[in-house]
Amino acid sequence: MINIEIDGKLVETEQGSTVMDAAHKAGVYIPHFCYHKKLSISANCRMCLVEVEKAPKPLPACATPAAEGMKVHTHSELAVKAQKGVMEFLLINHPLDCPICDQGGECELQDIAMGYGGGESRYAEEKRVVNPKQIGELISTNEMSRCIQCTRCVRFGQEIAGIMELGMANRTEHAQIMSFVNSSVDSELSGNMIDLCPVGALTSKPFRYTARSWELSRRKSVSPHDGLGSNLALHVKDNKVARVVPVENEAVNECWISDKDRFSYEGLNSPERLTRPMIKQDGKWVEVDWAPALEYVANGLRQIAGSAGAEHIAALATPHSTFEELYLLQKLLRGIGSGNVDYRLRQSDFSADGKQAGAPWLGMPVADINAADRFLVIGSFLRKDHPLLAQRIRQAVKQGAQANIVHAADDDLLMPVANKSIVAPDEMLNTLAQVLKALAAEKQAAVPAEIAAVTVGDAAIAIAKNLASGQQVAVLLGNFAQQHPQAAQIALLAEQIAALCAGRYGYLGEAANSVGAYLAGAVPFAGDVQGMNAAQMLAEPRKAYLLLNVEPELDMHNPQQAMSAMRAADMVVVMSAYKHHAMDYADVLLPVAPFSETSGTFVNTEGRAQSFKGAVKPLAEARPAWKVLRVLGNLLDVSGFDYDTSEAVRAEGLHTLSLDDKLGNRISGVAINIATESNGAGLQRVSDVPIYSADALVRRAASLQKTHDAAVPCVMLNGSQMQKLGVESGDAVKVSQGDASVQLTVQKNDSLPQGAVRVAAGHPATAALGAMFGIMSVERA
Amino acid sequence: MLSAHIQEQINRELKKYPVDQKQSAVMSALRFVQDEKGWISTDDMSDVAEFLGMAKMAVMEVATFYHMYNLKPMGKTTITVCTNLSCTLCGAEETVAHLKTRLGIGLGEVTADGKFGLREGECMGACKDAPLFTINNKRLCGRLSKEKIDQILAELDKS
Numbered sequence: 001m002i003n004i005e006i007d008g009k010l011v012e013t014e015q016g017s018t019v020m021d022a023a024h025k026a027g028v029y030i031p032h033f034c035y036h037k038k039l040s041i042s043a044n045c046r047m048c049l050v051e052v053e054k055a056p057k058p059l060p061a062c063a064t065p066a067a068e069g070m071k072v073h074t075h076s077e078l079a080v081k082a083q084k085g086v087m088e089f090l091l092i093n094h095p096l097d098c099p100i101c102d103q104g105g106e107c108e109l110q111d112i113a114m115g116y117g118g119g120e121s122r123y124a125e126e127k128r129v130v131n132p133k134q135i136g137e138l139i140s141t142n143e144m145s146r147c148i149q150c151t152r153c154v155r156f157g158q159e160i161a162g163i164m165e166l167g168m169a170n171r172t173e174h175a176q177i178m179s180f181v182n183s184s185v186d187s188e189l190s191g192n193m194i195d196l197c198p199v200g201a202l203t204s205k206p207f208r209y210t211a212r213s214w215e216l217s218r219r220k221s222v223s224p225h226d227g228l229g230s231n232l233a234l235h236v237k238d239n240k241v242a243r244v245v246p247v248e249n250e251a252v253n254e255c256w257i258s259d260k261d262r263f264s265y266e267g268l269n270s271p272e273r274l275t276r277p278m279i280k281q282d283g284k285w286v287e288v289d290w291a292p293a294l295e296y297v298a299n300g301l302r303q304i305a306g307s308a309g310a311e312h313i314a315a316l317a318t319p320h321s322t323f324e325e326l327y328l329l330q331k332l333l334r335g336i337g338s339g340n341v342d343y344r345l346r347q348s349d350f351s352a353d354g355k356q357a358g359a360p361w362l363g364m365p366v367a368d369i370n371a372a373d374r375f376l377v378i379g380s381f382l383r384k385d386h387p388l389l390a391q392r393i394r395q396a397v398k399q400g401a402q403a404n405i406v407h408a409a410d411d412d413l414l415m416p417v418a419n420k421s422i423v424a425p426d427e428m429l430n431t432l433a434q435v436l437k438a439l440a441a442e443k444q445a446a447v448p449a450e451i452a453a454v455t456v457g458d459a460a461i462a463i464a465k466n467l468a469s470g471q472q473v474a475v476l477l478g479n480f481a482q483q484h485p486q487a488a489q490i491a492l493l494a495e496q497i498a499a500l501c502a503g504r505y506g507y508l509g510e511a512a513n514s515v516g517a518y519l520a521g522a523v524p525f526a527g528d529v530q531g532m533n534a535a536q537m538l539a540e541p542r543k544a545y546l547l548l549n550v551e552p553e554l555d556m557h558n559p560q561q562a563m564s565a566m567r568a569a570d571m572v573v574v575m576s577a578y579k580h581h582a583m584d585y586a587d588v589l590l591p592v593a594p595f596s597e598t599s600g601t602f603v604n605t606e607g608r609a610q611s612f613k614g615a616v617k618p619l620a621e622a623r624p625a626w627k628v629l630r631v632l633g634n635l636l637d638v639s640g641f642d643y644d645t646s647e648a649v650r651a652e653g654l655h656t657l658s659l660d661d662k663l664g665n666r667i668s669g670v671a672i673n674i675a676t677e678s679n680g681a682g683l684q685r686v687s688d689v690p691i692y693s694a695d696a697l698v699r700r701a702a703s704l705q706k707t708h709d710a711a712v713p714c715v716m717l718n719g720s721q722m723q724k725l726g727v728e729s730g731d732a733v734k735v736s737q738g739d740a741s742v743q744l745t746v747q748k749n750d751s752l753p754q755g756a757v758r759v760a761a762g763h764p765a766t767a768a769l770g771a772m773f774g775i776m777s778v779e780r781a
Numbered sequence: 782m783l784s785a786h787i788q789e790q791i792n793r794e795l796k797k798y799p800v801d802q803k804q805s806a807v808m809s810a811l812r813f814v815q816d817e818k819g820w821i822s823t824d825d826m827s828d829v830a831e832f833l834g835m836a837k838m839a840v841m842e843v844a845t846f847y848h849m850y851n852l853k854p855m856g857k858t859t860i861t862v863c864t865n866l867s868c869t870l871c872g873a874e875e876t877v878a879h880l881k882t883r884l885g886i887g888l889g890e891v892t893a894d895g896k897f898g899l900r901e902g903e904c905m906g907a908c909k910d911a912p913l914f915t916i917n918n919k920r921l922c923g924r925l926s927k928e929k930i931d932q933i934l935a936e937l938d939k940s
Contacts, residue, residue: 158836167838169845180837181823 004070019061019072020048030074031083031112033090033198034150035062038255039159045090045150047112049082050074058082080116087117090148093128093173094199096121101143103200106213109148130176135166136184137706138191138263140205147177147201153193160256161187162394162414177201186708188387188691191262195245195255206266206703207243211235219615220247222602223261224320224595225695227509228366228388229604230257234265234596234615241265241596241616251367252608258387259707260691260698265596267700272578274591275620285583290621294628297588298635300571301336304544310337314537317522317548318555319343319511320695321625322600323609324646325592326513326520327653328629329548330527335638339524339531340542343517345550346479346510346557346689346761348773350533352488354525357664359518360482360491362605363498363506364474370396374470374503375403376435376463378494379428380478382413384691384709386508389605402470404463406431407480408686409758410751418466421459424753425684425773426675429486432493433674434460435467439500442468448496450672473503479510479689483557485773488670495666506665509605511695516603519662520653541565545572548625549592551580551696554762558771560738575625578696591622594697598624599646601654607663609654611647682775683721684755685737689762713760714747715778721757722748725778732781735759738770743781783828787813791832804835807843811850819859820851848903849918855898856891858937861915864901867908876912876925877901883934896938 001012004022011026018041023030033045043063050061053071058078073079091113098104130144151168154177158164165185168175179185185193194204216235223230230253235243244265246257277293278285304312315333317326321343330341344350369392382390394415397403402418410422423431433451438461440447467473475498481490491507498505509515517523524531532540538561545566552562566572566585574582577594592598597618601611618624626646633641643649692698692710704710715735717725727733733746735757744765752758761772769776783791790813791806798805810829814821821844830837844850851859860880864873881887884897891898907913910923922933 164836164838167836167842169838169841171846178838180827180841183837 002066002068002070004066004068004072006072007074013066017066019050019052019059019064019066019070022066023061023072023074028074030061031116032062033108033112033148034152036152036155036196039152039155039196042151042155045148046086047083047090047116049079049086051076051078051082083116084118087113088121088123091117091121092123093145094148095127095143095145101146101200102203102208103146103197104212107200108198128173133178134182134184135179136186136190136708137703138205138259139185139194140203140208141177141201142208143200143203144177145201146199148199149175149177150198151177152196152198153177153202156193156196157185157187159398160192160391160394161189162391163187165190166193184708188259188383188709189256189391191259192246192256204243204262206263211237211242216242219613221596221612221615222512222610223253223257224512224602224697225260225264226258226386226388227362227511227514227605228253228386229512229602229608229610230261230388231610232257232261236616239616241268251365252604253388256388256391259704260387260694263704264698264701266702266704267697268594268596270578270700270702272580272700273619273622274576274579274589275622277591277621278589280587285589290623290631293588293590294631294635297573297590298632300573300587301544301636304570305336305338308543311340311531312543313338313546314340314532314542314544315342315546315548316345316534316537316550316552316556317341317343317517318345318550318695319509319514319517320595320697321513321517321549322595322598322646323513323516323520323603323653324600324649325548325625325629326517326522327649328626328633328641329546330521331640332629332633332636332638333531333546334527334529335633335641336636337529339527339529340537341522341531342524342534342537343514343522345534345555346483346772347487348483348485348535348557348771349487350535352491352667352670353523353533355488355667355669357666357668358662359515359607359659360507360509360665361515361607361663362476362509363665364504364606366392366604366606368504369393369474370399372396372470372472372474372503373401374467374473374501375401376406376467376473376475376494376497377403378406378432378475378477378490379481379484380407380476380508381409381411381480381688382478382508383411384688385479385510385694387691389508402466404466406435406463407478408753408756409688409749419459419462421457421463422751422753424756425484425686427753428481428484429489429493429672430454430674431457431460432490432497433672435463436493436497436500438464439468439497443500445500448672451493451674454674467497467501467503470501470503473498473501475503475505477505477507479508480686482507482510483772488667489672491665492667492670492672507605512602512604515605515607515663516601516609519603519659538562538565541568543570545569546575547572547582547586548575549577549696551576551582551699553581553767554693554699554764555695559761559767560740560770575628576696577622578700580696590628591620592625592628593618593622597622598626600624600626601646601650603654603659607659609659611650683717683757683778685772685774685776686752686756686758687761687766687772688758690760693760693762712765713744713763715744716747716749716752716758717778718750718752718754718756719748721754722746725780727780734779734781735766735769735776736779737774737776740768740770742766742768746778783814783825783832784817787817788832803833804839807833807835807840808847811840811844815850819857820854851898851900854891854895855900857896859898859900859917861900861902861918863903863905863911863913865904867904868912871911872925873912875927876914876930879927879930880914883930
């Protein structure tokens with residue numbers, strides 16, 4: 001520790017820290033633009049000049065290492081003169097038109113100019129003009145002339161997003177921030193550059209000129225998308241969410257959010273919003289009041305329970321629903337005698353049901369990812385499924401950790417990967433068994449009998465050696481591994497691999513409330529009434545379905561099967577914020593509130609329960625789903641449905657504050673059965689869920705839907721496969737699975753394993769197809 | 782695509798740097814491109830980026846930062862005249878004026894036959910020979926007079 005003095009305050013700071021760090025500790029504010037605690041130091045704005053005793057000239061606080069006995073003055077005559085001078089220089093080229101600038105009112109330059117600048121400028125000459133660049137649908141550069149070249153956006157790309165899409169071309173007065181030949185900025189974290197920009201040079205394209213910052217009220221919330229549970233501030237104007245920005249929480253999202261979290265709010269104000277309850281009468285949709293709609297639902301359910309039996313009623317919910325909603329949904333269903341309730345819509349292997357110690361979770365706090373030194377990421381489209389968790393792994397790798405990948409696709413993770421084994425889906429289990437066997441050899445442990453027969457390949461040995469050399473090993477199961485038909489066995493091997501290297505293992509939660517949904521009991525094996533899982537409910541069609549936020553053609557593992565079950569059902573009740581495809585097959589549409597219009601709780605992938613309040617009033621006749629379910633409970637005479645608040649529901653469902661004893665990945669009683677050779681016939685489907693197709697809200701976020709990531713998915717094949725089929729990149733091909741086929745464009749992707757074809761799921765273009773895994777055929781269209 | 786010759790030159794350059802620091806060779810790589818093609822297009826930048834495993838934008842930053850890289854076709858022979866202080870005091874303006882009349886082009890332009898390009902440059906660190914210009918960034922010609930310029934142009938015209 002070093003002792004230094006800042007403005008007369010003594011402060012202790014760590015060896016190697018800067019004067020800026022020490023000032024933070026001492027609670028002294030030093031103005032700055034280019035400095036950001038999460039980015040490297042560039043010291044180019046010079047705003048943080050301070051006087052250091054015995055130094056001949058003012059020094060930049062952000063780049064000056066603190067030294068023992070240093071005396072710093074941030075308000076001395078010299079420091080003030082330096083700051084005033086820098087400010088005057090910065091304003092030479094900056095347009096002084098704050099009243100019409102989108103950043104006005106929340107601009108660092110504006111604030112600091114007020115605090116540290118002079119009253120007027122001596123510069124009367126012409127100002128520099130920088131032409132706007134087209135860099136995509138999310139970030140506007142229309143006022144590039146405002147740029148003060150702090151390069152925060154450039155450093156963010158290089159250091160956090162992992163890809164340098166913006167750079168500073170030219171030099172001196174001609175320096176400009178731009179992308180390479182007007183290419184778009186496609187990073188899934190790009191929106192953070194808008195927050196980082198201290199001036200109005202990079203602004204949010206969807207938000208521009210829709211509100212002034214002082215008109216907005218700020219309401220805290222939690223992201224409803226990926227499993228991280230990023231903390232958000234919803235900025236509200238006229239009872240509408242006008243934009244979303246991050247709330248800093250070092251343990252969860254640090255100070256970032258993904259573009260999905262940031263721009264999905266456009267879906268909240270989508271014209272597709274369902275605003276009144278609707279009932280289908282004689283094939284026509286009629287808008288009705290809540291009371292008759294709910295009566296209709298209650299009567300219908302009562303009738304079906306009476307005639308066919310309660311086991312003919314099934315409920316499916318997305319894990320993007322809140323804890324309270326899911327808790328009441330399962331309570332309602334169990335109350336009327338059915339255990340058919342599930343949130344694991346894209347899962348296909350349910351063999352671990354009831355055999356897992358608790359809710360499948362990350363297996364460690366999110367923040368511990370940064371401390372791990374070896375990773376084994378199994379079956380994950382990491383960057384697109386978990387943008388910020390990927391970012392944490394990227395930071396860990398930068399600090400010296402090494403990442404190993406076992407997956408069926410080889411997308412660029414924008415970080416160095418030590419070893420990878422890219423195999424067809426049906427070889428994943430075998431590959432993990434190889435890793436385990438090699439690791440056992442490495443650690444001189446006994447090889448489990450079930451896997452003794454596998455032949456260990458070089459890639460597996462490399463991964464095993466790498467893992468064996470680690471002190472803090474993290475084995476992470478991605479969405480693909482969880483959706484895999486052998487998910488339970490994959491998890492079991494992951495557990496054993498982690499155990500051999502004394503590491504931890506866990507699931508990267510697919511959705512905001514994947515853990516919470518399990519804890520709420522929205523699974524068929526929880527509670528006293530047991531029932532069918534999501535796959536069984538469709539394989540053996542039920543007479544009535546309750547869909548909570550589900551769009552079956554996009555959200556299910558097998559949309560083909562799901563749709564035929566929906567069409568055949570006597571009654572489909574859709575609780576959704578949107579009018580959607582359900583108009584074709586549903587009988588009742590109940591408008592429920594999205595996350596911004598209801599109070600609720602999401603339990604993120606590390607088991608952190610985060611409650612939030614509604615930021616705006618529900619749109620028109622929409623109501624929070626927990627209230628709808630409560631009334632349904634009352635109408636169906638289910639006992640214990642007299643909640644006044646969502647907090648009361650939460651208190652009943654999540655009675656303890658600590659969830660530690662309810663989380664548990666350990667699986668017992670599942671046998672490992674490894675096929676030693678691939679079955680060889682046909683092409684195996686590898687399916688990702690595209691980042692902007694993953695849930696109902698983001699599907700309706702207009703700007704995100706215009707980005708590169710939301711483009712209609714292509715069929716990907718490796719070169720030799722394409723040669724066999726006689727097709728070339730850009731050709732149209734017919735992709736068939738089950739009894740349906742769709743026409744898509746083919747794209748070459750040589751990193752795909754032999755015998756695999758990548759066709760995205762969750763997208764309207766592929767919704768007609770069958771299961772996310774399985775055999776499909778591709779032919780020339 | 783970078784030509785085989787350029788690739789070979791870059792590979793030789795790469796031996797000077799640690800294996801994981803390939804981007805250290807970016808300036809040389811751009812120089813090789815310019816030596817062969819006379820200028821560096823954005824396609825070339827993107828090829829260099831791919832070859833060295835760096836971001837395209839990072840290559841563009843380097844290419845646009847340094848004045849000696851030509852970002853548009855500059856003719857077979859590019860003459861870069863220093864117009865900084867020492868050269869100006871010794872008559873750089875006359876040098877420029879004379880070159881303009883002889884070649885019939887302005888600064889930053891190329892003759893119609895594509896033979897000559899004329900650029901303005903910064904101090905080349907040889908002020909004792911002012912006024913001066915360089916030919917294709919390789920050959921320094923100092924103590925220029927109209928006669929000497931004519932002589933150099935005639936020589937270049939022949940080659």
